[in-house]
Amino acid sequence: MEENREEVLRxxxxxxEGEVKEYVERKRWLFLGLPFTFTKYTINERVITINVGxxxxxxxxxxxxxxxxxxxxxxxxxRIFGLGTVACYTGxxxxxxxxxxxxxxxxxxxxxxxxxxxxxxxxxxxxxxxxIDADDIDED
Numbered sequence: 001m002e003e004n005r006e007e008v009l010r011x012x013x014x015x016x017e018g019e020v021k022e023y024v025e026r027k028r029w030l031f032l033g034l035p036f037t038f039t040k041y042t043i044n045e046r047v048i049t050i051n052v053g054x055x056x057x058x059x060x061x062x063x064x065x066x067x068x069x070x071x072x073x074x075x076x077x078x079r080i081f082g083l084g085t086v087a088c089y090t091g092x093x094x095x096x097x098x099x100x101x102x103x104x105x106x107x108x109x110x111x112x113x114x115x116x117x118x119x120x121x122x123x124x125x126x127x128x129x130x131x132i133d134a135d136d137i138d139e140d
Contacts, residue, residue: 021045023112025103033081033104041100043109045116048088048098062098065124066091067117072110078102086110 027039042049048067050060071087078084084106088098103109121127 023105023109025100025105025109027100028081028083028102028104030077030081030083030102033083033102039101041103043100043113043116046120048100048113050098050100060095060098062088062090062092062095063120064113064117065120065126067113070110070114070117072106074106084110086113088113 022042022044025041025043026035027037027041028035029037038052038054040051042051046064048062048064052058052060067088067090069089071089072084073087074084082104083102085102086100086106086109088100090096090098092098100106100109
């Protein structure tokens with residue numbers, strides 16, 4: 001019984017003194033929002049990790065300081081079942097766009113990623129810059 005209780009707490013999110021430290025969510029079926037997929041998302045204050053697969057697995061990590069923008073997308077069916085898709089636009093070479101698809105607490109997770117990514121950039125003393133076609137300046 002105690003193991004089941006611990007798993008439920010871990011599935012939703014951890015809280016420590018009012019501040020959320022880590023989210024663990026599963027990609028869900030769009031129909032009824034059931035978590036019968038083999039994709040797991042873990043978001044903490046340093047990294048976003050996506051684990052995909054059952055027999056052959058792939059793990060993809062993206063440091064939060066590389067997240068440049070976050071977007072919440074919800075279709076009508078997702079809203080009916082309380083789900084959402086969080087799109088993260090990153091400076092990561094392997095996956096410039098990360099999609100956390102059909103997850104519960106999508107708005108809360110989006111806001112957490114947005115604030116945690118800004119805090120991670122401050123801690124690393126990095127800037128979030130955009131490419132504004134500065135190549136033209138060198139030609140003059």
